[in-house]
Amino acid sequence: MSDTQYDFDAIVVGAGPAGVSAALTMARSGLNVALLERGEYPGAKNVQGAVLYSQMLHEIVPEFWKDPQAAIERPIVEQRTCITTADSWITVGYKSLKFLEGVPNCYTIIRVRFDQWYAAKAEAAGATLLTGVTVREVLKTQDGKIFGVKTSEGDELKAPVVIACDGVNSLLAQKAGFRGELRPSEVALGAKEVLALDPGKIEDRFSLEHGQGATMELFGGITEGMLGYAFIYTNKDSLSLGVGCKLTDYQRKGIRPSDHLERVKRHPALRKLLEGAKTLEYSSHLIPEGGMKSMPPLAADGFLVAGDAAQMINPAYREGSNLAMTSGKLAGETVVEAKTKGDFSKASLEAYVRKIKGSYIWPDMEEVKDLEESVERSPGFLEFYPKLACELAHMRFSADGKPKKEHMWKAFRLARERGLVRIARDLWPLRKVAI
Ligand SMILES: Cc1cc2nc3c(=O)[nH]c(=O)nc-3n(C[C@H](O)[C@H](O)[C@H](O)COP(=O)(O)OP(=O)(O)OC[C@H]3O[C@@H](n4cnc5c(N)ncnc54)[C@H](O)[C@@H]3O)c2cc1C
Incomplete structure (x- = not known):
C-alpha cells in the first residue's frame, strides 16, 4: 500500500457522539480528517433519551456548559425512579444541588441540536464534515488491510485508517467482517x-x-x-x-x-x-443491549470501532453517549499516536483496546454483562416484584383498623408465595447496580 495516494490521514464514519469525539481529537492534533455523515446534517437521524453525562464531554470540550451556543437543555438536579403497577407506583428520588457543583453531573439534550453544535466544534478544529454521504463498503487490500471507504454514490475515499462510528447497526463492522447482522x-x-x-x-x-x-x-x-x-x-x-x-x-x-x-x-x-x-x-x-457479549473486535489493520458500533452501552445506568464520546476520543488518540509512528497495523492500533480496558468503559460493561440475563431468567422483576412492592407500601401507609402485626404477617405471606430463597437469589444480581 506504500504507493496509495491517501485523501485524508483518517476517515471517521458517523457524526454522532463517538464520531465527532474521534474527529475533533485528531483534527486538534493537526491530522487531516474526514467526518462522513449520511444524514442531511449531524443529528438528523439520531435518537437519544436524552441525558448526557458531562464529565466525558468536559474532557473533550472543557467547561462546555459555559459556551453560550452549547446545545444543552437543563442541568439535572433530581433523578426519580418509579416502580409501577397499573394504578399504583412507588417513587424513589434523589435531589441535590451538589449535582450543579464543579462539573455539573448531567444535562438533558436534544440530539438534533446537540449533534450540530458538537460537529461544528470538530469542523472548527479543522475536520472536513461531509454530510449526505452514506458509506456502503470498506476498501480492503487482498491481505485484508482497510484503506478507505466507498460511498453509495460510488466515490472512493482513501486513508490509512477508518474509524467506524456508524452506530448500533454498524454496516462498517459487518463489512470489515467483524460481525454479522444483529440478532x-x-x-x-x-x-x-x-x-x-x-x-x-x-x-x-x-x-x-x-x-x-x-x-x-x-x-x-x-x-x-x-x-x-x-x-x-x-x-x-x-x-x-x-x-x-x-x-x-x-x-x-x-x-x-x-x-x-x-x-x-x-x-x-x-x-x-x-x-x-x-x-x-x-x-x-x-x-x-448485547453488551460485552456482542462487542466486535475493536481493532484491525487500518480499522477501529467506537461507540454504539462497538455495542458500548451501559443500559443499567442509561449510559451510552458518554461511552461513545470516551471511546471516540480514545480511538482518535490512538490514531494520532499511530500517525506519529507511521504504523497503522493491527498491532499498533491495538493500543486502543488497552486504552478502553484502562478506562471506566471496560469494567463497567463487565460488571453488567450478565445482568440482563439474570433479570430475564426471573420474570418476577417485570410483574411480581413491582406488585409486591406496591402492596407492601399500601399496607405501610394504610390504617384499616387492624393491628399492625397483621400487616406484618400478610407481608410475610406475600413474600413467601415467591419463596424467600428465590427472592434472595433473584435480588442478588441487582447488587451490581445498587451504587
Ligand atoms: C430511545 C433511546 C434513549 C437513549 N437514552 C440515552 C440517554 O438518556 N443517555 C445516554 O447516554 N444514551 C442514551 N441512549 C444511547 C445513545 O443514544 C447512544 O449510545 C449514542 O447515540 C451512541 O453514539 P454513537 O456516536 O456511537 O452512535 P449514533 O449516535 O447512533 O451515531 C451514529 C451516526 O452514524 C451515522 N451513520 C450510520 N451509518 C452510516 C453510514 N453507513 N454512512 C454514514 N453515516 C452513517 C448516523 O446517521 C449517525 O449520525 C439512548 C438511545 C435510544 C435509542
Whole structure:
C-alpha cells in the first residue's frame, strides 16, 4: 500500500457522539480528517433519551456548559425512579444541588441540536464534515488491510485508517467482517416523543427552580411484562417521553412501540405531568443491549470501532453517549499516536483496546454483562416484584383498623408465595447496580 495516494490521514464514519469525539481529537492534533455523515446534517437521524453525562464531554470540550451556543437543555438536579403497577407506583428520588457543583453531573439534550453544535466544534478544529454521504463498503487490500471507504454514490475515499462510528447497526463492522447482522435478542427498540410544554409548567410540575431539570424512569407494570423502561426528561420548553424494551419482547407480544408509548402516556404516574403538552416529533431507534457479549473486535489493520458500533452501552445506568464520546476520543488518540509512528497495523492500533480496558468503559460493561440475563431468567422483576412492592407500601401507609402485626404477617405471606430463597437469589444480581 506504500504507493496509495491517501485523501485524508483518517476517515471517521458517523457524526454522532463517538464520531465527532474521534474527529475533533485528531483534527486538534493537526491530522487531516474526514467526518462522513449520511444524514442531511449531524443529528438528523439520531435518537437519544436524552441525558448526557458531562464529565466525558468536559474532557473533550472543557467547561462546555459555559459556551453560550452549547446545545444543552437543563442541568439535572433530581433523578426519580418509579416502580409501577397499573394504578399504583412507588417513587424513589434523589435531589441535590451538589449535582450543579464543579462539573455539573448531567444535562438533558436534544440530539438534533446537540449533534450540530458538537460537529461544528470538530469542523472548527479543522475536520472536513461531509454530510449526505452514506458509506456502503470498506476498501480492503487482498491481505485484508482497510484503506478507505466507498460511498453509495460510488466515490472512493482513501486513508490509512477508518474509524467506524456508524452506530448500533454498524454496516462498517459487518463489512470489515467483524460481525454479522444483529440478532433481535441483542437490541432494544426505543420509541420517543418530544412534547412542547411551557417552561413554567415544567418547573411547577417537577418542583424545579428556574432552569433546573429532572429525570424520571418508570419500571414494572408500565412495560407490560417486557424487559425495559419508560422515561420522561425535562428540556427547556419541552418534555422527552419515551419507552424502550427488548425487541424480542415486542415481537413476542406483538406490540408496536408507538402503541405502547400511547398507553404509557395514559399511566396515572405520567398523565398529569403531560397534561396539555403537544407532540412535536416522534422517533424510534435501536439500542445495543448485547453488551460485552456482542462487542466486535475493536481493532484491525487500518480499522477501529467506537461507540454504539462497538455495542458500548451501559443500559443499567442509561449510559451510552458518554461511552461513545470516551471511546471516540480514545480511538482518535490512538490514531494520532499511530500517525506519529507511521504504523497503522493491527498491532499498533491495538493500543486502543488497552486504552478502553484502562478506562471506566471496560469494567463497567463487565460488571453488567450478565445482568440482563439474570433479570430475564426471573420474570418476577417485570410483574411480581413491582406488585409486591406496591402492596407492601399500601399496607405501610394504610390504617384499616387492624393491628399492625397483621400487616406484618400478610407481608410475610406475600413474600413467601415467591419463596424467600428465590427472592434472595433473584435480588442478588441487582447488587451490581445498587451504587
Ligand atoms: C430511545 C433511546 C434513549 C437513549 N437514552 C440515552 C440517554 O438518556 N443517555 C445516554 O447516554 N444514551 C442514551 N441512549 C444511547 C445513545 O443514544 C447512544 O449510545 C449514542 O447515540 C451512541 O453514539 P454513537 O456516536 O456511537 O452512535 P449514533 O449516535 O447512533 O451515531 C451514529 C451516526 O452514524 C451515522 N451513520 C450510520 N451509518 C452510516 C453510514 N453507513 N454512512 C454514514 N453515516 C452513517 C448516523 O446517521 C449517525 O449520525 C439512548 C438511545 C435510544 C435509542
